[in-house]
Amino acid sequence: MASVVDSHIFKDIFGTAAMRNLWSDEARTAYYLEWEVALAKVQAKLNIIPQEACDEIVAKAKLENINFDKLKQQTELIGYPVLGVVQQIVSICRDGLGEWCHWGATTQDVTDSATVMAIRDSFDIIEADLDHIMGSIAQLAEDHRLTPMAGRSNLQQAVPISFGFKMARLLATLQRHKERIGEIRKRALTLEFGGAAGTLATLDDSVALKCQAELARELGLAQPEIAWHTERDRIVEVGAFLAMLCGTLSKNATDIKLMMQTEVGEVSEPYIPHRGSSSTMPNKFNPISCVYIHALAATVRQHSAALMDAMVEDHERSTGPWEIGKLLSFV
Template sequence: MTIHPMESRYGRDAVRSIFDEEKRLELMLEVEAALARAHAKVGNIPEKDAVAISKAMKGVKIERVKEIEAEINHDVMALVKALAELSGDSGSYVHLGATSNDITDTALALQLKEFVEFLSEDLVNLKGVLLNLAKKHKATVCVGRTHAQHSIPTTYGLKFAIFASEVQRHMDRLDETKPRILVGKMSGAVGTQASFGKKGIEIQELVMNDLGINAAMVSNQVIQRDRHAEFLLLLALVAQSMNKIATEIRNLQRTEIAEVSEGFGKKQVGSSTMPHKRNPIIAERICGLTRVIKADAMASLDNIPLWHERDLTNSSCERVIIPEACVLTDYVLNLSINLLENLVFDKDNIEKNLNLSQGRIMAESLMIKMVEKGVGRQEAHEMLRKDAMKSHEAGIPFKDVLLNDKKVMKHLSEKELTSALDPKNYTGTAKEQVDRILKE
């Protein structure tokens, strides 16, 4: 029986499996085996015992661990007992010097290490899709909107270039974050490594080198939770960028705008009662799930102030928020890729909306042209503001109002006026900016 929609509806199996019970057990056993090998290398235990423990870990079954846990009510000690049972006489060396969080925190770092590979691939793929759209629509002129009102022309190429640049920043952040989050430890009960003797630092380094992650320079009983909070905040940033893209598409798919829309299958149903509906369900799903990821990141901040050398308040919280944030972020990224790859552009509506204001969106273009002709900027702005308001209130083309304004036309020829009113002549360096991102 599944309870959480993430188990069946939202998420990819490959990523879900990183955080399932079997995988967690496998990684905790790997940490125990690496610890035994480290003890052998520094001469604390015989090599043959480390080998025996490393072999025995492969035979530990989750059912046996759960059986022991039901008796003793401690998940890590249940694993230790199950591993010791299969290790024969070598079992007495299992978990030597370690505290539970040496195992669980280090195993969590290994889980995140695997997840980061998926996250990196997702971001690379997403950026590629956005760059393709930026290149394809570099010259697709559309109306820009500020405060949800028509402003001046822009291009769809620039829109997608901006999104691609944002994704690149997330890629940079991930690279910067990895050394801080992919960290394990062997610090003992309060961080002093007293249970490891004088070779505690060496043992910790050996274990982490064996596992391919960094060793914490200093810790108490836990890896400090600012690391995990930083990672979840990064996931929240990624998620909010997807929210931003999806929200833009939802707005552009409004019936009144209808410039861009999600792909729609031949047999797809939009509504159980309204046969005509074509709803932006993928974009809406993205927007909805990003709220959960943001909430997970907020919860991670409360895990930072643990009592003294540690308490257990972070544990139950993290068992929910870390898998949830990771699985959903990967899912949202892949939804976004699918959404963008199947976008439908309505060029007729793009053109219609460019002209919807009857030319008033070109008032700034005319103002700049008049300044070039020697008119003061403030004077030109006021003349064009009055004419734009007259055009709006009377519902007549801006050009017609301007042609009848002698104060304006004494500075411009009709040819210059027509050119300045053409949206395609007023996209500034949009193409060049797209080219810069394409070369990045």
């Protein structure tokens, strides 16, 4: 087992199939192929590459044509999978037309853009989950607006509040997080396409920025104001947001754990036979969901801090700090 994410036993406790699929080798490679196809279409439209080459690249740049065992070997040799993907496309295109694939681009253009596309699709899942959670919390706030309980300060009973009030505070916080997603989308969902050092030097001045703009439009991403290969604030902001969101969920889980104590007994997790059972004490009903939420949130905060380290990159293309982000997408 590489991690709990890959564990047959633990994977659905620590994640979901939908999110795992978005960050799988297959999905990542599909994003690479989508990027290369979009580039070929745009460059053919702008007469940068022959239309015949575009048609051949579009026809052959498909996931079913990628040999993943070979890609593994290529990646271990090269260090990155993008060139291996391009090499496989080139090898199956007729008459050398595949040589036009990846024209004017660099590996990090594809890698960063694919990460952004995965973030975009991940945000769709997160927003849907948030809507579901917020709907449930809103109902609890309404149903228990007059249900009295003790407000607590320094773990001591303070003054009376209602459980609905407590839920309304959580709802307001999650609403702010949902607003943050919309704000982050505007900055983070941005194309990377700058070529070797970010200047688009391979393309003619008369068409370079037009190609970039059309590629962004084709992929449904924003056009960057300038290359951002070693300016990692977009990715780091996403990580910081996820740490904040998980922090809020962990705070709520902590409150529920405390409110589930035998001496308090104000709330409980949903009862399912054997849920939260003890191997020693049959009288126990452990707050097991809260326990895992707390553990996951701590891990996300640590990963967010690691992403901050990836901001300290050298010059226009770095010696590797950006790989921290790639590593964290697997754990």
